[in-house]
Amino acid sequence: MIKYPHIDPVAIALGPVKVHWYGLMYLLGFGVGYWLSLRRGRRDFTPFNSQQLSDLLYFIVLGVILGGRIGYTFFYNYDAAGHLTILRDPLVIFRIWEGGMSFHGGLIGVIVALAWYAHSRKLTFAYVADFITPVVPVGLLFGRIGNFINAELWGAPTTLPWAMVFPTDPQQLPRHPSMLYEAFLEGFVLLCVLLWFSRKPRPPMAVSGLFLLLYGTFRWAVEFVRTPDSQIGYLAFGWLTMGQILCIPMLAAGALMLGIAYGRPPRRPA
Numbered sequence: 001m002i003k004y005p006h007i008d009p010v011a012i013a014l015g016p017v018k019v020h021w022y023g024l025m026y027l028l029g030f031g032v033g034y035w036l037s038l039r040r041g042r043r044d045f046t047p048f049n050s051q052q053l054s055d056l057l058y059f060i061v062l063g064v065i066l067g068g069r070i071g072y073t074f075f076y077n078y079d080a081a082g083h084l085t086i087l088r089d090p091l092v093i094f095r096i097w098e099g100g101m102s103f104h105g106g107l108i109g110v111i112v113a114l115a116w117y118a119h120s121r122k123l124t125f126a127y128v129a130d131f132i133t134p135v136v137p138v139g140l141l142f143g144r145i146g147n148f149i150n151a152e153l154w155g156a157p158t159t160l161p162w163a164m165v166f167p168t169d170p171q172q173l174p175r176h177p178s179m180l181y182e183a184f185l186e187g188f189v190l191l192c193v194l195l196w197f198s199r200k201p202r203p204p205m206a207v208s209g210l211f212l213l214l215y216g217t218f219r220w221a222v223e224f225v226r227t228p229d230s231q232i233g234y235l236a237f238g239w240l241t242m243g244q245i246l247c248i249p250m251l252a253a254g255a256l257m258l259g260i261a262y263g264r265p266p267r268r269p270a
Contacts, residue, residue, distance in 0.1 A: 001174050004164040007149045025146035029139035036135045056117055063113030064106045071105010078231045104246040126204035133211045134194035141187025147179040155225045178226035185218040209257030216250035
């Protein structure tokens with residue numbers, strides 16, 4: 001068993017003002033993602049300048065925060081009776097200090113934001129999405145590290161040598177550090193694959209499709225060793241989680257997009 005490295009979730013405390021590591025991880029993810037996008041934007045087939053990228057980042061930040069919070073409120077925020085909290089307490093959606101962000105909600109928010117950006121700049125959605133998608137795993141990587149610092153979203157009990165006892169676990173059992181599994185697979189591995197895959201021009205939506213397919217696969221797999229939210233639990237079969245259900249449309253969309261991208265007949269020379 002590996003000892004959990006106790007890290008104060010509060011990075012900086014200035015009187016009543018507290019800056020949490022989780023928030024800093026979001027900022028770091030956006031910053032590194034922006035830097036990588038600038039590097040990609042210098043290539044001939046992705047000609048985004050710094051001003052365009054700044055505008056795009058603004059849209060993405062809005063999509064992540066609004067979509068992530070709204071998604072959590074509707075996907076995960078249930079009371080003890082199994083009812084959506086927002087139905088009896090509509091203001092819960094604004095109490096972001098109580099925590100709760102959903103990746104799938106953030107994804108929907110980013111899709112809407114990219115569509116809005118593309119329409120306002122008279123660009124195709126596929127062009128914008130395929131450009132920004134390879135750097136999205138950066139945010140996932142830092143976000144999961146933030147989960148680890150907060151000692152949240154830990155996994156099921158295990159006897160594996162890298163198990164950890166998390167201070168937030170009332171049972172104090174050795175558990176899978178599932179947030180680190182996700183940081184590695186959804187963050188590091190997915191980032192490397194997408195950066196490699198996008199180094200050459202690909203058919204429209206191929207890069208985005210690969211992201212959806214791989215993320216859905218990685219998340220589906222990790223959910224088997226990740227403890228589901230206590231207010232929801234397993235939804236069916238004693239193992240199916242909300243995260244897995246939300247990944248089904250991603251897997252289907254990713255496979256469909258890749259099939260369309262590489263199933264088109266080659267263009268005949270004029």
